[in-house]
Amino acid sequence: MTTSLAPQTDLDPMRTPAAAAAHRIASGTAAPDDSGGAPALSVRDLVLEYPDGERGVLRALDEVSLDLHAGTFTALVGPSGSGKSSLLAVAAGLVPPTSGTVTVAGRELTGLSRTERTGLRGREIGVIFQQPNLIPSLTAAEQLELSVHLDRDATRADRKAARDRAMALLERVDLADQAGKRPHQLSGGQRQRVNIVRALMASPALLLVDEPTSALDRERSAAVVDLLGALTRDEGTATLMVTHDHEFLAATDRTLNMVDGRLTD
Numbered sequence: 001m002t003t004s005l006a007p008q009t010d011l012d013p014m015r016t017p018a019a020a021a022a023h024r025i026a027s028g029t030a031a032p033d034d035s036g037g038a039p040a041l042s043v044r045d046l047v048l049e050y051p052d053g054e055r056g057v058l059r060a061l062d063e064v065s066l067d068l069h070a071g072t073f074t075a076l077v078g079p080s081g082s083g084k085s086s087l088l089a090v091a092a093g094l095v096p097p098t099s100g101t102v103t104v105a106g107r108e109l110t111g112l113s114r115t116e117r118t119g120l121r122g123r124e125i126g127v128i129f130q131q132p133n134l135i136p137s138l139t140a141a142e143q144l145e146l147s148v149h150l151d152r153d154a155t156r157a158d159r160k161a162a163r164d165r166a167m168a169l170l171e172r173v174d175l176a177d178q179a180g181k182r183p184h185q186l187s188g189g190q191r192q193r194v195n196i197v198r199a200l201m202a203s204p205a206l207l208l209v210d211e212p213t214s215a216l217d218r219e220r221s222a223a224v225v226d227l228l229g230a231l232t233r234d235e236g237t238a239t240l241m242v243t244h245d246h247e248f249l250a251a252t253d254r255t256l257n258m259v260d261g262r263l264t265d
């Protein structure tokens, strides 16, 4: 992977993820919906070009269009260098496209200011990396609650909602009894499960996952992919997972193939 996806440390200046999650759960909008409503992610005619020395430009994404709906689990496969990570980075709002549009939860990313884009990312986009990038000094529960703790505007009710949401998510992935442990006290599979539910804290509309199984053995990899599928349905996210492992495609609802920056469904 050449494109780097920065860790999600940006804070939502308007609303804490915990408050947003509590609101969505209370209002029932976290329910799965693959019925063809407005897409969680809509990409149109996306082009991404990088400067490429004497050759001019390298076109990493070439007229890519796709829609992802709530509650659906989509795999993105393709040869090395075909543009998979570039698509994730642009969909996450971390890299601006050369042209084309990316709309997440009804908001077009390129039309937003930097602050608005950061806010939207905090609320609506979860990103999971190849290696769990957990903070060594924090417990599993604290990793999940970090953004609300860093938010000076968070109320006591927000903090309580974040604690409750964190415990519910840790319980959902069978880690309630590990909530007080730091990353070095957890196994690789447990760390990846903490990483996954941390990305779900704000009940994002869109979950972008970059090769989540690359550091795991076969059995644990299958468990992580199954878990991502189950959480996609439970939480109602639209999940896009880059994978090299065709063995896990059966666990997804749909597979997209990328070749030379183009999607060949």
Ligand SMILES: Nc1ncnc2c1ncn2[C@@H]1O[C@H](COP(=O)(O)OP(=O)(O)OP(=O)(O)O)[C@@H](O)[C@H]1O
Pocket: 001, 002, 003, 050, 051, 058, 059, 060, 078, 079, 080, 081, 082, 083, 084, 085, 086, 087
């Ligand atoms: N920051 C960058 N600057 C210049 N070229 C880049 C940059 N990031 C990626 N590229 C190029 O864009 C193309 C697509 O790269 P990308 O990382 O998206 O592919 P990928 O399908 O994710 O590959 P892999 O499976 O190996 O991770 C490649 O030719 C790559 O060399």
